[in-house]
Amino acid sequence: MTDKTTAPSMASTLKSLDTEECIDIWFYRPIGYRWALLFRRLGVSPNAVTIMGIFIGIAAGVCFYYPNLRVNMVGMLLLIWANSFDSADGQLARMTGQKSPLGRVLDGFCGDVWFFTIYVAICLRLMPEWGLWVWVLAIVTGSYHSKQAAMADYYRNIHLLFLKGRAGSELSHSQAVAESYHRMTWRGDFVYKLFEMFYLRYTRSQERSTPRFQEMMAVIRRDYADEAPEWFRTAFRTRSLPLMKYTNMLSFNTRVIALFVSLLIDVPWLYFAFELTVLNAMLIYMMRTHEHFCAQFTMQLKEAAR
Numbered sequence: 002m003t004d005k006t007t008a009p010s011m012a013s014t015l016k017s018l019d020t021e022e023c024i025d026i027w028f029y030r031p032i033g034y035r036w037a038l039l040f041r042r043l044g045v046s047p048n049a050v051t052i053m054g055i056f057i058g059i060a061a062g063v064c065f066y067y068p069n070l071r072v073n074m075v076g077m078l079l080l081i082w083a084n085s086f087d088s089a090d091g092q093l094a095r096m097t098g099q100k101s102p103l104g105r106v107l108d109g110f111c112g113d114v115w116f117f118t119i120y121v122a123i124c125l126r127l128m129p130e131w132g133l134w135v136w137v138l139a140i141v142t143g144s145y146h147s148k149q150a151a152m153a154d155y156y157r158n159i160h161l162l163f164l165k166g167r168a169g170s171e172l173s174h175s176q177a178v179a180e181s182y183h184r185m186t187w188r189g190d191f192v193y194k195l196f197e198m199f200y201l202r203y204t205r206s207q208e209r210s211t212p213r214f215q216e217m218m219a220v221i222r223r224d225y226a227d228e229a230p231e232w233f234r235t236a237f238r239t240r241s242l243p244l245m246k247y248t249n250m251l252s253f254n255t256r257v258i259a260l261f262v263s264l265l266i267d268v269p270w271l272y273f274a275f276e277l278t279v280l281n282a283m284l285i286y287m288m289r290t291h292e293h294f295c296a297q298f299t300m301q302l303k304e305a306a307r
Contacts, residue, residue: 008038014092019164019242020157022249025088033088040093047094051107054086055114062118065264066126073264080115084253087111106196112253116146119260123269135270142273146256148210149276149284153251155207156291159214160241160248163234175204210288213295220299224306233302240294247287251280 011034021030040050057079064076090108094100120139127135161170178201185194208215221229229237249255256276263271 009096011092014095016169017161017164019238020160020245020248022246022252022254024254025249029085029088030092032085033092036085036089037093037096040089041096045093047090047097047099048104048107050086050090050093051104051111054083054090055107055111057086058083058111058115059118062115062122064122065119065260065269066122068126068267070265070267077261077264080257083115084257106192109196109200112150116143123272127270131270138270138273142276145281145284146276149251149280151203151207152210152284152288153248155211156241156244156287157248160238160245163229163237163241173200173204175201175208178204211292211295213292213299217295217299217302220302220306224302230305232305233298236301237298240298241291244287244291247283251283251287256280 011030014030014034014037018026036050061076061079061083064072064079067073087108090104094104120143124135124139131138155172158170158172162172164170178197182194182197182201185197187194221227221233256272259275259279260272263269263275
């Protein structure tokens with residue numbers, strides 16, 4: 002049989018059950034898997050799926066501008082549809098091996114565009130009542146949203162690094178990103194160099210927020226030839242695994258549930274309040290806990306290397 006007639010299992014299209022959320026495992030991943038099989042059969046590329054998802058998500062955001070429950074519910078369905086495509090593009094890429102730098106650019110761009118549209122729609126909707134102050138609230142909330150998503154992504158990739166090795170993780174080191182950035186030219190690689198410029202800032206921000214983890218990684222590079230020992234990998238996974246639920250809650254599903262509830266009760270500003278209070282509390286707990294056990298592991302690694 003040919004590749005196109007041999008369907009890979011859904012499990013083979015997932016990164017790791019450690020980092021998958023229940024809603025994703027039982028809802029988005031099965032739907033995304035079916036989309037991926039269809040798109041593979043039709044010869045649609047992962048990048049094309051991502052682009053379709055971007056426009057569906059933008060349409061969803063526009064629907065949230067209207068103070069009409071039916072229109073809002075159409076937007077909710079569109080956002081669910083868009084996220085199923087966001088799941089499908091990665092699953093399709095793992096099925097077919099069609100991975101590219103452009104795909105990475107588009108995937109990172111996708112969620113940002115959705116939520117930018119949603120934020121603008123909510124602000125325009127609330128302006129008659131709130132005036133320009135709603136934009137101040139949205140800008141503050143958006144800055145924390147970016148931090149929450151960035152740190153959730155970072156901790157998830159750290160976990161995958163020690164669980165599956167470098168091949169199973171997308172964890173980046175700013176030094177390597179900087180080298181890639183400087184190798185490119187603005188004339189020949191404009192889009193990729195522009196992405197690397199922003200990605201370098203993004204990676205450096207993640208590293209500045211995790212000094213204890215950076216110290217631990219420096220010990221692994223210096224004393225263990227950049228290869229973490231097996232006892233450490235097992236112990237790290239045990240300590241890191243309980244935090245994966247927070248990385249998931251700080252990503253898509255929890256914030257979208259809060260968004261939907263705020264729209265259903267016609268109090269959309271509650272979504273911003275949820276981001277600033279509940280999700281920030283999760284972020285602080287997650288970061289403090291992770292930094293604490295990284296400091297402990299640093300001491301253990303130093304002692305074991307003597």
